Amino acid sequence: MVAVSVYLGVILVALVLAYCRIFARRRRKSEPALVPGSFLWGNGKDFAENAVEFIHKSTKKFGDIFTIRLLNQHITIISDPHSYERMCKEKTFDFDPIQKQVNNNVFSFQLIDSKKMIKEASKKVKGQYLFANMNNFSNHLRESFADATCNLPMTDGWCRDGLRSFGSRTMFRAIFRSIFGKEKPEDVFEPVNVYQNFDVFHKYFNFLWLGLPIKLFPSACRALDVLVKMPKSDEILERSDVSDYIKYSTEFMKSHGQTESDIIGHNLVFLHVNYNTFRVSYWLIYYLMKYQDALQALRQEINEFVETKASFCDPEGPVELTLAELDKLPVLNSVLNETIRYTSGVFMVRAVTADTDFCMENGQTYKLRAGDRVAIYPPAIHKDPEIFENPLEFKYDRFVDATFYKNGRELKNPLLAFGSLCPGKKLAMTQAKWFIFNLAHNFDFETVDGQTCEPDVHYHGHEILPPTRDVEILYRRKENRRPVEFVQ
């Protein structure tokens, strides 16, 4: 009996010590304010319920920098957008452990010499490689659009489908093939099958990232079983249209002795980052259907552009469009920026690798502890009424010739959805623009019976939020449209 009491006493003391060490903490001199929360999960519940509202309220109460706790992790939130550039430059704020956590917890592999690999592979989606990627993508997209019109039953040329399914057969398929090359007819690893399973697997991303075992989620396990049925890496490398990013990363991993299973994990991570572009395209179609004035303005811009260019081109050939021209279409660019502002859910997090005196843009210095995390939460900035007037409204022309201010000073980076490190920003934006340009130019599309959905805030942490539900759409190809071709 005595032994049992002693035993229980020791356990109790150990639990109290563990609690004091991990959860409870006192604010030290010059540290940011600590936001009070539950003794167990800290601020996790408020954050999960409505992260934007929680960050706005905390900023009002505690100022532009404060520390929250999500379960066992303390995270210092910098909510002053003017301090964004300083946060990105701080040497002791490191993204590598975050990236490793995703690789390890979600995709079950470790990337050897990860910094070098990502630095070098990232060059393969920029500069001159951007055009190769875009050529590949636009060829696959043309083919996907052509297939999209003939597979389903039609009346008066109209097809009916879920928006997700339509997007998976057009945008996702083109992205997938421009990454891995075109599949063989018998492959399990083919775009629509991969889309369906990736969509299921991805729902559990936040839980897996936090370290919960995948076995807790049987549907994620089943989806992953399908996703890993990829052709061997040598077979993918042999494809003539495989992306330079996959070519480089696969060869790098092989030369570092990594296994086929590691390569599969890495390929899925790459699909995961590209999946954001697919989600953006979902919202672009949705908001253009919802706001007819936006669609009309975009169509007018596209028609004027095509007509003007057509007068200088060979009447038999396609109208040619360069990247620079795509970047200069004000309505197209504004619709895309507004869609990203409205639907981004990303948490831009860094690990604090050493005790740091962090100086905010206003000159005030705060002490941050090694082992904590530090973050900017872009959705809270994107929904700040001082920066974006009526931020909960979708205004398609919000970004046309616009500058944005906070505390009376212009913001260098009002749109933070890509963080500072995403190497794929330019490619993703160009693919999204090219996709919606072609859709608006060549297709009529509308929702069935005014069905609606919203970005699902329960998935905050995902770069681009998924919809609360899918909507059905009607679409048909327009007659006699002048073909447009992406050129260097």
Ligand code: HEM
């Ligand atoms: C709408 C599309 C996309 C969004 C919103 C997005 C967003 C992000 C964000 C927020 C990060 C973390 C960066 C940080 O914390 O500073 C990131 C990282 C990354 N993204 Fe993207 N991304 C998109 C598309 C792409 C594409 C198309 C690629 C393909 C090349 C890509 C490749 C990467 C990679 C490799 C990283 C990790 C960088 C590193 O570890 O240093 N992303 N992305």
